[in-house]
Amino acid sequence: MTTVDLHRLTGAYALHALSDEESVSFERHLAGCEPCAQETAELSATAARLGLAVAAPVPPALREHVLRRITTVRQETPGTTVRVSPVRAGLRAGLLSRWALAACLAAAAALGGTTVWQHQQAADARAEARQASRSADEIAAVLAAPDARTRAADLAAGATGTVVVSQSRDKAVFVVSGMARPPRGKVYELWFDDAGTMRSAGLMDADRGDQTVLMRGNVDGASGMGITVEPAGGSTHPTSTPIALMAFPG
Template identity: 65%
Template sequence: MSTAELHTLTGAYALHALPEDERVAFERHLGACEACAQEVRELSATAARLGLAVSVTAPPGLRDRVLRDITTVRQEPPPHGRSSRAGAPAGRAGRWSTYALAACVAAAAAFGGVAVWQNQVAQDARQETDRAQQHNEQVARVLTASDATTTAADLGDGARGTVVVSQSVNRAVFLASDMAQPPGGKVYQLWFDDAGTMRSAGLMNPSATDDAVLLDGPVDRASGMGITVEPAGGSDQPTSAPVALMEFGAA
């Protein structure tokens, strides 16, 4: 995917509407594009506010009333005080009326358009709520699995990390407590340890000090997990010393 194409994904990313491969590519792009990062922050805040708004439908008959009124309201003369005069090209008044009609129709349509747009934003917010609920249900499945194993570690400066693994569910959850926020432009990235080969397991929310993260992908044969500090958007392989390495407990 080209950089030009990535610049167009801010809106879809803010609404969590990107497929997994495009989301990963765009998050990497965010680490190098402050303009897109700023736009995502603004769009996310706006979407959150609008998602709580109630759509307002235009009053009944508004469009018909506007179209009726434009046939009786006198058109203002052209600018600079030059009204119709002898020698003026035939059809000018007709063209002005056409422009006024088009503008009024567009204005009337806009009332309905705003309601449709608000409905779409609200629908997107509901879909995001559904995704959050599905995430919480998956986390609960791991935490309550009969074969769940738990490993805890001291992450320094009072922070604690706990990883819960269920082989039957084939997923893992990382629980963070009192973690310091990463440096500006950085993010904590989680990794599965596949016999010494690190496999990306997703990113933590950089603004959350307490978090429950469902690791991306299946556990499979992973024997543990690690945490590193990476550029915003994450890395294909760890680029810094691990903040923590944790072995998965035996069932």
């Protein structure tokens, strides 16, 4: 493995995606490469914040429901082989799928305050889950990109922010910790800085101080990003002085 190859493994190492042999080689490389050591530390911190941002407690009712249902399922005798007809196999697969969906919807209901047994709410939860899954996949792809670069900064009121940029994917991810709630009726909006012209990059969740946001749109040569306080729903251009400006890592 060449030195150039090792320089490209910072993201994969931070996400524990290397084989044992590759990890050993990369750790030897880290001992003598300060840029890779710093980048790996920043990516590891970003990945940890990402995990915290998407973590959610399991609702107590879900555990009780699963334990109650377990008592109705007969356990197979060890060492026996059960032949299942294609029809029964299909029914069993469908049942498992429904159980998996019910568990996902129960978690979504705990977060959103809706009931999973109402058809419309269930449909909405499924759509939101699909969107969240796509967003999480894109975030993970940016963090794991070989050319991912990070820059961290202290924000107002003790908050900290880290931006991760991948030029190959033309995307940016913003990770924030300890962000104060915006004023009532307001929201934080992210912006790409295109040589002094601000381009909207989406809204932050006003109810979460710790979050990971896939910035909307492509980086497209932007030199940095900004955060402003905007009316609920966001604005097409900044209406307030930025509360934070960060240059993208080179």
